[in-house]
Amino acid sequence: xxxxxxxxxxxxxxxxxxxxxxxxxxxxxxxxxxxxxxxxxxxxxxxxxxxxxxxxxxxxxxxxxxxxxxxxxxxxxxxxxxxxxxxxxxxxxxxxxxxxxxxxxxxxxxxxxxxxxxxxxxxxxxxxxxxxxxxxxxxxxxxxxxxxxxxxxxxxxxxxxxxxxxxxxxxxxxxxxxxxxxxxxxxxxxxxxxxxxxxxxxxxxxxxxxxxxxxxxxxxxxxxxxxxxxxxxxxxxxxxxxxxxxxxxxxxxxxxxxxxxxxxxxxxxxxxxxxxxxxxxxxxxxxxxxxxxxxxxxxxxxxxxxxxxxxxxxxxxxxxxxxxxxxxxxxxxxxxxxxxxxxxxxxxxxxxxxxxxxxxxxxxxxxxxxxxxxxxxxxxxxxxxxxxxxxxxxxxxxxxxxxxxxxxxxxxxxxxxxxxxxxxxxxxx
Numbered sequence: 001x002x003x004x005x006x007x008x009x010x011x012x013x014x015x016x017x018x019x020x021x022x023x024x025x026x027x028x029x030x031x032x033x034x035x036x037x038x039x040x041x042x043x044x045x046x047x048x049x050x051x052x053x054x055x056x057x058x059x060x061x062x063x064x065x066x067x068x069x070x071x072x073x074x075x076x077x078x079x080x081x082x083x084x085x086x087x088x089x090x091x092x093x094x095x096x097x098x099x100x101x102x103x104x105x106x107x108x109x110x111x112x113x114x115x116x117x118x119x120x121x122x123x124x125x126x127x128x129x130x131x132x133x134x135x136x137x138x139x140x141x142x143x144x145x146x147x148x149x150x151x152x153x154x155x156x157x158x159x160x161x162x163x164x165x166x167x168x169x170x171x172x173x174x175x176x177x178x179x180x181x182x183x184x185x186x187x188x189x190x191x192x193x194x195x196x197x198x199x200x201x202x203x204x205x206x207x208x209x210x211x212x213x214x215x216x217x218x219x220x221x222x223x224x225x226x227x228x229x230x231x232x233x234x235x236x237x238x239x240x241x242x243x244x245x246x247x248x249x250x251x252x253x254x255x256x257x258x259x260x261x262x263x264x265x266x267x268x269x270x271x272x273x274x275x276x277x278x279x280x281x282x283x284x285x286x287x288x289x290x291x292x293x294x295x296x297x298x299x300x301x302x303x304x305x306x307x308x309x310x311x312x313x314x315x316x317x318x319x320x321x322x323x324x325x326x327x328x329x330x331x332x333x334x335x336x337x338x339x340x341x342x343x344x345x346x347x348x349x350x351x352x353x354x355x356x357x358x359x360x361x362x363x364x365x366x367x368x369x370x371x372x373x374x375x376x377x378x379x380x381x382x383x384x385x386x387x388x389x390x391x392x393x394x395x396x397x398x399x400x401x402x403x404x405x406x407x408x409x410x411x412x413x414x415x416x417x418x419x420x421x422x423x424x425x426x427x428x429x
Contacts, residue, residue, distance in 0.1 A: 026053035031179035035265035041183035049174035060152035076134035090122030108230030115139035188253035201299035213321040214295035
């Protein structure tokens with residue numbers, strides 16, 4: 001899934017923030033211990049990864065013009081990072097090699113597909129990992145430019161032919177100080193890692209990762225982001241177990257269903273508050289086992305300049321397996337129109353999946369499809385009933401369109417809209 005912000009008018013609260021501190025901590029949080037793991041795996045082996053603590057890290061994902069959203073494994077891509085030592089300290093070559101390995105583990109590319117450079121004196125280093133049709137010469141050009149003083153935005157392999165997109169690294173296991181537990185048995189393995197910090201919005205993760213799909217979890221409306229890095233046989237699932245914590249499962253030889261059961265068995269160390277803060281949170285998702293799997297994420301008060309013309313946009317993303325994701329940004333607390341968005345978002349087998357976003361005046365949807373029951377419209381955030389509301393429903397393939405009538409809580413009509421079910425997904429224009 002490639003995640004795109006489409007810029008449709010929405011109803012979210014806009015809040016600003018200071019530029020985040022990119023310096024990694026020295027301390028890992030306590031590990032999260034699953035209550036159950038797949039049968040046959042070993043007893044838990046605990047580990048910590050804190051060897052990059054104290055470094056100031058900044059990064060950018062780089063792609064040739066027109067290839068940012070490509071899902072092909074051959075698409076050239078580079079993830080570049082700079083590492084600056086704390087005052088009085090030095091960056092070591094070993095730390096740069098470690099950083100390269102840990103970035104490759106999530107970005108993909110394969111073993112030894114990276115270039116590193118350490119400045120004389122050790123105050124600063126640079127790393128570039130590459131995947132697809134990008135080559136070592138491209139990565140070497142990037143680190144050379146960075147060590148010569150170029151910014152991450154300008155240190156692309158071919159100026160004017162490549163673009164760079166800033167990306168956060170505080171969620172990457174082993175980049176931020178990380179605690180984990182490991183289970184193994186021959187060619188089967190499972191790791192659960194935990195790092196302190198925020199999970200970036202999925203539209204920022206999508207700048208680094210390819211083919212991200214939701215993995216629905218049994219806990220409330222939660223879902224994880226699942227992907228397999230390019231050139232890897234590992235299944236990775238990233239999720240938020242609690243505020244200010246990021247967790248990830250790294251599995252081989254373990255099914256998605258088993259991974260979901262492992263995650264569901266983890267007891268969160270503290271709950272999410274009802275109120276929605278400055279964060280990115282999955283607020284709705286398909287039921288476990290339903291296909292196509294989908295999830296809606298809301299990101300509020302987070303800097304997302306690379307996805308919009310304004311620094312502090314607040315965005316929703318609808319992520320569905322095997323389709324380009326859709327989303328948009330807004331900066332008001334209350335919707336100004338009954339319907340903000342109503343479009344097909346995926347086709348899977350015999351159905352088209354339709355997403356609608358509405359204001360508080362809409363309680364139910366009915367359609368001219370006699371096989372569809374009325375659809376409940378729910379608040380994205382239960383503690384904010386006057387805010388944005390949503391509905392997701394499936395329509396049988398073969399129809400050119402469907403007529404949707406929005407009803408108020410008392411059953412009176414609010415509006416009627418024709419939704420075309422043919423054409424491109426996401427809709428263009």
